[in-house]
Structure formats: structure tokens, C-alpha cells
Amino acid sequence: MHKSERLFQLVNVLKGRRFAMTAQQLAAHFCVSERTIYRDVQHLQCSGVPIEGEAGIGYLIADHALPPMMFNVEELSALLLGSKMVGAWTDPTLSEHARSAMAKIEAVLPDHLKQSQDSSPYLVSSFSHNEKQQQLNKQCRQAIEGKQCLQLSYCDVNHTATQRQVEPLGLVYWGGKWTLVAFCLLRLDYREFRIDRIQSACTLDIYFEQHSEKSLSHYVALVTAKYANCSNNK
Structure with a gap:
């Protein structure tokens, strides 16, 4: 598993939990070392993800809106538009990966950014790609x-x-x-x-x-x- 995928999954595992998960539990879940988990947690915390806890006690993420992976509105618009283009204009395998990427991005969008994307002026047509x-x-x-x-x-x-x-x-x-x-x-x-x-x-x-x-x-x-x-x- 690539680091970016692991970080995303780590956020999903910790988000909204009632009880903290220790680095040992997380390391076993992701099949990595505890040191890797400590580095991942530190990376996410520095990126603005509100992970609570500390080494030896455990970690969790409070049940509130997460920042959209530290992307601003324009960056998210570019990423989603690019994913839509890949989904519409390339081959079935890449299209499926593009839809998966869009789902992951949209999963962490606050409501006001979701509304912004719903009113996007761009339409990606796939009519000519049989x-x-x-x-x-x-x-x-x-x-x-x-x-x-x-x-x-x-x-x-x-x-x-x-x-x-x-x-x-x-x-x-x-x-x-x-x-x-x-x-x-x-x-x-x-x-x-x-x-x-x-x-x-x-x-x-x-x-x-x-x-x-x-x-x-x-x-x-x-x-x-x-x-x-x-x-x-x-």
C-alpha cells in the first residue's frame, strides 16, 4: 500500500471512534511498524488533521468536520475536474480508479464545498468515446x-x-x-x-x-x- 493510500485509510480508521487505537493496533492493521504509524500520525497532525492522543495511549479523531486534505476550493475543483476527464475519456480500468479517487475526495468535503462542486460550470462529455x-x-x-x-x-x-x-x-x-x-x-x-x-x-x-x-x-x-x-x- 502506498503511503498516500495508507494515510487516507488511517484517517478513515480513526475518524469518529469512541475509543482510541494504539500504535501497535494500527501497525498490525496496516502491516507496518509502529514507527511508521508514529510518522504517519505526525504527518497528518502537521497537515491539520485533528488527531488526538499520544504514543503509549492511543489515537482517535474527534467527530467533527475534517479539512479537505488541506486543498483549497480551486485545488479541489481542479482535482475533481481532472478525475472526471480521466473517468470519461480514458479506458475502463483508469475510469474506475478515477471514480474511486473522486469518491475519496468527496468523502472528506465539508458541505459548503460539496455545494460548490455541484454548481461547477464544467461538464465533461463522453459521447464520442465508445x-x-x-x-x-x-x-x-x-x-x-x-x-x-x-x-x-x-x-x-x-x-x-x-x-x-x-x-x-x-x-x-x-x-x-x-x-x-x-x-x-x-x-x-x-x-x-x-x-x-x-x-x-x-x-x-x-x-x-x-x-x-x-x-x-x-x-x-x-x-x-x-x-x-x-x-x-x-
Whole structure:
């Protein structure tokens, strides 16, 4: 369990309890050392979480509203909006994690901040992201994370069908359309493939390595330099 997840769970365990829990009990619950619990409690107390008690006696959180993880209204709005975007525009697995994150954030919001979020001016639409594109998005993401090649059946802007074996490097969202950035083994160069134009994809048992001249950051640097040069020549 990551520290951030443990801290959140620690707050949930201590919140509203009638009796204090000792560091030993908490350590057993989270399968960590008592020293880790002491550090976690100190971290939460310094962040403004009203944990009462002390080492050797036990800890609890008084039954009153908790600060929203020390985020202000604007920060919470940004986090919730970002989670809604992930939930609507990515793949099913990330969407589920986004909904879980939103539930955790909303669980500690005071009423006045919940009302503020209910009146948010932003609406995140998912109309153009169908199940096929979501599954392709997930397959591409997993291939990127696993550094596995993909075999794509692709239809370009001229409706020309082509087969490409690529090394997937990243997914870029262009406001309505996802694009797979990859190193094409046919062209031996970077190419962009719109997810909605991929007819099918097969993850291959072929692995690749990234380096300074074959990576998403290198691709972004080349594109940035290209557009900078175009602007300077105008």
C-alpha cells in the first residue's frame, strides 16, 4: 500500500471512534511498524488533521468536520475536474480508479464545498468515446507500460488500409481524439495513429527499449522545435 493510500485509510480508521487505537493496533492493521504509524500520525497532525492522543495511549479523531486534505476550493475543483476527464475519456480500468479517487475526495468535503462542486460550470462529455475506443486505449496503454510492440490494422485519412508494426510510446489527447504516438518499424520514424482509425490491434510478444532519441519526450521536443521554427519564419 502506498503511503498516500495508507494515510487516507488511517484517517478513515480513526475518524469518529469512541475509543482510541494504539500504535501497535494500527501497525498490525496496516502491516507496518509502529514507527511508521508514529510518522504517519505526525504527518497528518502537521497537515491539520485533528488527531488526538499520544504514543503509549492511543489515537482517535474527534467527530467533527475534517479539512479537505488541506486543498483549497480551486485545488479541489481542479482535482475533481481532472478525475472526471480521466473517468470519461480514458479506458475502463483508469475510469474506475478515477471514480474511486473522486469518491475519496468527496468523502472528506465539508458541505459548503460539496455545494460548490455541484454548481461547477464544467461538464465533461463522453459521447464520442465508445467502448471500442476505450478498449483500444487500454490495450495501447498496457503495451506502452509493458514496452511491447503492437500490430495495427489502420485506416488513414484517405481511407487507405495499412498494416503497421509499431513501438508504442505514448497517448496524446487532442480535445476529442486520442492519438497513439509510436515509432513505426516500417517508416523507421515517429508516427501518430488516431485511436478512432485503428481497426484492430494485436499486442505482440516483442519487446523494445526506449532511449534518448526514441521516447515520448524526444517526440515532443521535435514537435516543439518544428512549430517554433514555423513561427519564427512567419
